[in-house]
Structures are given as structure tokens and as C-alpha cells.
Amino acid sequence: MVDAGTLMLTEETLVEGLREGKNWAFREVLNRYGPALLGYAKRLVGDRDEAEEVVQDAIVAILHHIERFEGRCSIRSWLFRIVHHKAIDHLRRTSRFVKAPDQEPYAESFETGGHWKDTPASWGRNPESQADARKMLELIRDLIEQLPNNYKEIIMLREIYQMDTQEICNVLEVSSVHARVMLHRARQALYKLLEQALQEPVESLM
Amino acid sequence: MDFMRCDAMVRRLSEIVDGEASCGERFGFYFHMSICWKCRRYMRQFKQMRTLTGQVQVEELPDDFAEVMSRVLQSEAEGATQHSESLLRSEGMLIGQPVWIKK
Numbered sequence: 672m673v674d675a676g677t678l679m680l681t682e683e684t685l686v687e688g689l690r691e692g693k694n695w696a697f698r699e700v701l702n703r704y705g706p707a708l709l710g711y712a713k714r715l716v717g718d719r720d721e722a723e724e725v726v727q728d729a730i731v732a733i734l735h736h737i738e739r740f741e742g743r744c745s746i747r748s749w750l751f752r753i754v755h756h757k758a759i760d761h762l763r764r765t766s767r768f769v770k771a772p773d774q775e776p777y778a779e780s781f782e783t784g785g786h787w788k789d790t791p792a793s794w795g796r797n798p799e800s801q802a803d804a805r806k807m808l809e810l811i812r813d814l815i816e817q818l819p820n821n822y823k824e825i826i827m828l829r830e831i832y833q834m835d836t837q838e839i840c841n842v843l844e845v846s847s848v849h850a851r852v853m854l855h856r857a858r859q860a861l862y863k864l865l866e867q868a869l870q871e872p873v874e875s876l877m
Numbered sequence: 878m879d880f881m882r883c884d885a886m887v888r889r890l891s892e893i894v895d896g897e898a899s900c901g902e903r904f905g906f907y908f909h910m911s912i913c914w915k916c917r918r919y920m921r922q923f924k925q926m927r928t929l930t931g932q933v934q935v936e937e938l939p940d941d942f943a944e945v946m947s948r949v950l951q952s953e954a955e956g957a958t959q960h961s962e963s964l965l966r967s968e969g970m971l972i973g974q975p976v977w978i979k980k
Binding site: 698701702710723777780781784785786787790804808811815826831833851854855858859861862 | 927
């Protein structure tokens, strides 16, 4: 029985525990990664109950395929990759998978010479102020939901789960160039949504 | 990267703020920023958005999530797939076919 000592567990020990079907290893995986996996799935499929179903499917798949884990990436990347596949399958099955168009969100904002056509709008808010920051945080959380699935996903991996480019590549199984381009386009798309939302009267943000 | 063009700056902004650009690129980038207030405003707000996005909370697991999944795991280990399925269904945690009996 491993309990308090689980805090000191290395990834290798954890994987070994899972391979041997140890309950403590399973609980430790849920404690360490469960909330993140559930949050990730929820934002991908858009519904808490469906997200729980996706995570359950993923956990069962993880337990079935633990022998295939070769340690070439972190266990976190591997878990996220499996949830990614399960969530995308779920969205495709329910015809809700939306992919972003293959173009830069700001491609039309510049003149031929490369300068801004219009001045980028000032948001007129001071994020140093707690009230403004809280309202903008709520707005950003809602706007992330409006992004196409592939943009939403890469924004979450980088900004919320703080993954570096290599880890994102391991989760999404894309090249680093592709990941960088997609991340930047996703941020630009979110910026554009935020810019539009902030042009509305201040009362709508209250 | 053409340091005189705003579109080139905006296209590479993520690499700059993520610290993934080369030293020369960063030098050119900040030179452009020193002379272009439109790009400065865009960059400042882009960074604010990035910081706030990082503060979005993750979900909490349901209280009994580990308990139910733990029992599923135990049943799995024992190879009692039918039992696992009925356990999941009884807990209201299985809709449709479970993964391990899919063809």
C-alpha cells in the first residue's frame, strides 16, 4: 500500500504500478492528471457529462494499452493524446467537429506594403485593475468555447496546461512548425473575438 | 523577417513572446516596436490576453470518480469484462458500448 509516499513517485514507478494493475498507481494518475484531463475534455466537447464519458473511455483505453507506453514522451502527454483522440472521435460521431479555415485570421488587416490598414482598437481596460481583469477572464473563458476545435485545443494545451512546443507536438502528433503556426493563428483568432466583444458597451460585460 | 513590415511582426509575435525567436529576430522585432505604436498596442494587448488565458481554471473531478474508476480497474484486472460493464452501467457511468468490448 502506497499512500503518503505517492507524492515522491517518479513517472517510471507510476507506469510500472499501472502495468501491474496497482490501485495506488491508478489513484495517483487520477489525482495528478484527472482534473486537467476532465477540463481539457470538457472544453473540447462542450459538455460536462459528455466530457466525463470521454475521460472514462480514455482511462479504460489507457489501462488496456499501458504496455504500449514506451516512455518516449511524458505520461501526461500520453494521457492527453488519448483524451484528444477520444474527444475528437466523440465530436466527429456527433457531427460537431469544426476545423479552422486554413488562413491567417489577420491576413486582411494589412495593406500591400505590410502596414496596418486600420489602427488596432484599444481595449480601453486596465488588466492591472482586479475588476477589469476578472471581467476579461470570464469573457476569454467564454470566447475560447467559440473557437474552432483545433484552435481551442492548442490554446488550452499551451496557455492553460502550460505545455511547451515539444509536448504539444507529442499530444497532437504534429510537427513543431505546424504547432507553432496553429498556436499563433489560434491566439490571433481569440484576439479577434476579444476585440469584437470589447467593442460592445461596457454594460454587457458586467 | 522584414523588420519594417507590421504584418511580418504580427505573424511572428507568438515566437517572440514565447521566447522561441533567435537573438537577431528579437533585436529586429524590438526595433520595429520602438518606432511603431500600432504594433506596440497590438503586442501589449496580445500579451494581456495570453496572461489572462493562462488563468482559466481547470475542472474538478466528481467526488466519486476515482472510486468508480478504481472498481472498474479492479474488475478489468480480473478479466471480468461483463462485470465491469454492469458495474459501470449501475453507476450510471457508461453510455453505449465500453471500449473493451468494441470490435
